[in-house]
Amino acid sequence: MAEIINLNQFRKKRLKSQAQRKAAHNRARHGRSGAEKTSTQAERHKHEHELSAKKCEHPDDGAPE
Numbered sequence: 001m002a003e004i005i006n007l008n009q010f011r012k013k014r015l016k017s018q019a020q021r022k023a024a025h026n027r028a029r030h031g032r033s034g035a036e037k038t039s040t041q042a043e044r045h046k047h048e049h050e051l052s053a054k055k056c057e058h059p060d061d062g063a064p065e
Contacts, residue, residue, distance in 0.1 A: 032040075
């Protein structure tokens with residue numbers, strides 16, 4: 001005799017597993033490791049520091065006369 005299956009539960013399990021597979025794929029595709037994040041942050045900080053060092057400050061704050 002065949003086992004009785006609740007179709008709503010079956011559908012929900014199938015949708016949940018598809019969502020989990022899609023999430024895993026997106027994490028692998030778009031995710032970054034902690035080392036990559038800190039490296040990017042360090043580079044951004046370095047560029048900001050270089051730009052601020054090159055900034056020319058006028059005593060009149062650049063106001064036109």
